[in-house]
Amino acid sequence: MNGIRVGNLFGIPFYINPSWFLVFGLVTFLYGSDLSRFFNLSGPYPWILGMVTALLMFSSVLLHELGHSFVAIRQGIEVKSITLFIFGGLASLGEESKTPGDAFWVAIAGPLVSFMLFGMFTAIGIFANPPQPYGTIVGLLAYINLILGAFNLIPGLPLDGGNILKSIVWKITGKSYRGVAFASRFGQIFGWAGILLGANALFGFTESLFGVRLFGSTWTLLIGFFLLQNAGRTAQSAEIQEQMSGLTAEDAMYPNSPLASADLSLREFANNHVIGNEANWKKYLVTDADGKLIGQLEVDAMKTVPTSDWWDVSVRSLMEPIQSLPSVSANEPLIDVIARIEKEKSPALIVQQDDGRVIGLVERVSIMEMMQRRAAAEEESSQQEQLPEENASEFSSTPK
Ligand SMILES: [Zn+2]
Numbered sequence: 001m002n003g004i005r006v007g008n009l010f011g012i013p014f015y016i017n018p019s020w021f022l023v024f025g026l027v028t029f030l031y032g033s034d035l036s037r038f039f040n041l042s043g044p045y046p047w048i049l050g051m052v053t054a055l056l057m058f059s060s061v062l063l064h065e066l067g068h069s070f071v072a073i074r075q076g077i078e079v080k081s082i083t084l085f086i087f088g089g090l091a092s093l094g095e096e097s098k099t100p101g102d103a104f105w106v107a108i109a110g111p112l113v114s115f116m117l118f119g120m121f122t123a124i125g126i127f128a129n130p131p132q133p134y135g136t137i138v139g140l141l142a143y144i145n146l147i148l149g150a151f152n153l154i155p156g157l158p159l160d161g162g163n164i165l166k167s168i169v170w171k172i173t174g175k176s177y178r179g180v181a182f183a184s185r186f187g188q189i190f191g192w193a194g195i196l197l198g199a200n201a202l203f204g205f206t207e208s209l210f211g212v213r214l215f216g217s218t219w220t221l222l223i224g225f226f227l228l229q230n231a232g233r234t235a236q237s238a239e240i241q242e243q244m245s246g247l248t249a250e251d252a253m254y255p256n257s258p259l260a261s262a263d264l265s266l267r268e269f270a271n272n273h274v275i276g277n278e279a280n281w282k283k284y285l286v287t288d289a290d291g292k293l294i295g296q297l298e299v300d301a302m303k304t305v306p307t308s309d310w311w312d313v314s315v316r317s318l319m320e321p322i323q324s325l326p327s328v329s330a331n332e333p334l335i336d337v338i339a340r341i342e343k344e345k346s347p348a349l350i351v352q353q354d355d356g357r358v359i360g361l362v363e364r365v366s367i368m369e370m371m372q373r374r375a376a377a378e379e380e381s382s383q384q385e386q387l388p389e390e391n392a393s394e395f396s397s398t399p400k
Contacts, residue, residue, distance in 0.1 A: 003083050009062070012069055017085035020058075027054040031140075039133045053137050058084060060117055060145050064152075065089040067113030068160075071106045072097075087226055088148075100170035100179070107163035114149030118142050156187030158230040177241035180234055187231025194224025243371065247334040249351045252367045253360030257351075258284040260315055262294060266302055267310035274299060285350065286319045291357030293350060295319035327352050330359060337362060 003015035032050025035041060041049075061084065068091045069079040078094035091110075097103035121142035124130070130138055155161040157180065165186060166179035173179070198221025258281035260273055273284065286295040297319040305313050327350040328337050340349060341364060348363040 003085065009066065009082060010069075012079045012091075013081045015081055015083040017083055019086035020084045023086050024054055024058065027057060035133050035136070038136070041133070049133060049137065053140060056137075056141055057144050060114065060141065060148060061089040063117060064110040064114050064148060065091040067109040068093075068106055071109040075102050075106070077106075087223060096176060100167040100176070103170065103176070104164060104167040107160045107167060110160050111149040111152050114145045114152070117145040118149065121145060154190055155183065156190040156227065156231060157184040157234050158187060158227070159190075162187050162231075175245070177238045177245065180238035181242065184231040184235035184238060187227055188235065191224050191226075191228030191231055194220050194227060196224075198222070198224055241335060243374070244334045244338075247370075248330065249328045249332045249334065249337045249349070249362050250330040250359065252334050252337065252370045253351050253362050254279070254366045254369075257360035259358060259360065260284045260286055260297065262286050262288050262314065262316035262319065264315045265311050266305060266313045266315065266318065269297075269315050270302065270310065285325075285358060285361065286315055287358050291353075291355075291359075293322065293325065293358045295321045325350050327358075328362065329354065334367070338367065 003017035003020075006014050006016050008014060028047065028051045030050070031053045032047040035049050036046035039046075062082065065082045069082065072079055072091070072093050075097055077097065080092040080094055083090045083092070093106070097106055121138050125135060125138045125142060128138075129135065152159050153161040153164070155165040157163065157166065162183040166176070166183040168179070169182045170176045170179035198217060198219070201217050201220065256277070256279050258273075258279070260269055264272070269284075274281075282299055284297045284299070285293060286297050288294045295316075297315055301318055302310075305318065325348075326340075326344055326346040328340060330351050330353050337349065341347070348361055350358055351360045351362050352358055
């Protein structure tokens with residue numbers, strides 16, 4: 001989510017999404033008008049109090065997010081940003097916790113902060129007994145924090161309760177994506193529940209049945225849509241992770257990776273690798289007799305040698321020597337390979353056996369192609385996404 005950068009909170013970039021101003025204005029107006037009515041206040045006074053209440057309310061949301069953030073930071077996780085938006089706050093974490101136990105503590109820290117604030121405002125209300133209208137404002141803030149803690153404990157992603165549920169399923173199954181899949185299904189159920197409650201409040205389907213409307217509002221409807229959309233997205237990414245579980249770098253290599261032995265003559269290289277090769281590689285990785293990487297050969301470089309000499313010139317003599325390229329081990333889990341491609345921004349990784357023998361090349365395109373082959377094998381190929389061409393590396397077989 002993007003927004004206007006407001007500053008830093010304990011070193012964490014703090015943003016406000018434009019949608020927040022709408023709800024801030026609304027909250028200020030509602031509290032201001034309530035205060036002026038209940039306490040017969042006039043002039044700008046109730047509006048200033050309304051605005052202060054709204055600011056304290058959003059400070060409560062911010063403290064909730066800082067609760068998540070501090071626990072994450074203690075686990076060595078980077079907190080990329082905290083953003084306030086129309087539905088509350090969002091702490092964006094750089095990565096997932098390492099264990100289900102750690103994930104549990106990050107998730108519950110926010111609601112715990114809210115419950116502590118509830119306790120604090122309740123205690124102020126009881127022991128300090130502030131004069132009106134301040135007593136009412138303190139009571140309101142206690143109530144807001146109670147709701148904030150309780151609502152977020154609803155056990156469906158993307159809510160905190162969903163993350164707690166995820167950590168429990170992760171603990172039981174040993175797979176974090178199982179937890180995500182499970183908790184996001186619950187998130188979708190709660191999303192639909194919110195939409196139905198909200199629609200019911202607006203259009204009154206149940207009025208004739210029960211005589212009263214169930215609680216709900218336009219707001220419930222909007223939150224329902226928000227939950228449904230986010231839960232659907234996380235469910236999808238968990239599904240992809242599930243499909244990739246058990247697969248390795250070797251599974252995702254190009255079946256016909258651009259590899260050639262240094263000791264071939266150019267004629268043999270052309271006959272065996274280039275001519276009739278549908279992949280149409282522009283560049284080949286060159287290996288020595290032990291299968292170790294020693295260079296790369298641009299197919300175009302062969303044009304500098306007359307065809308009549310091709311039997312006498314070796315791949316070795318025409319290749320560009322290279323020391324090394326980013327590589328992965330053949331049995332590295334595919335999920336980690338994708339993380340490496342993302343993190344190192346290296347479009348292609350060489351796949352090596354434990355003895356250093358190069359067996360292929362893996363990149364986004366080859367991963368996508370492998371997933372497509374698997375999907376086609378399951379006769380579900382219709383839904384697969386095509387990868388945009390710009391993600392392809394210089395090794396890519398896609399003709400430009
Ligand atoms: Zn939270």
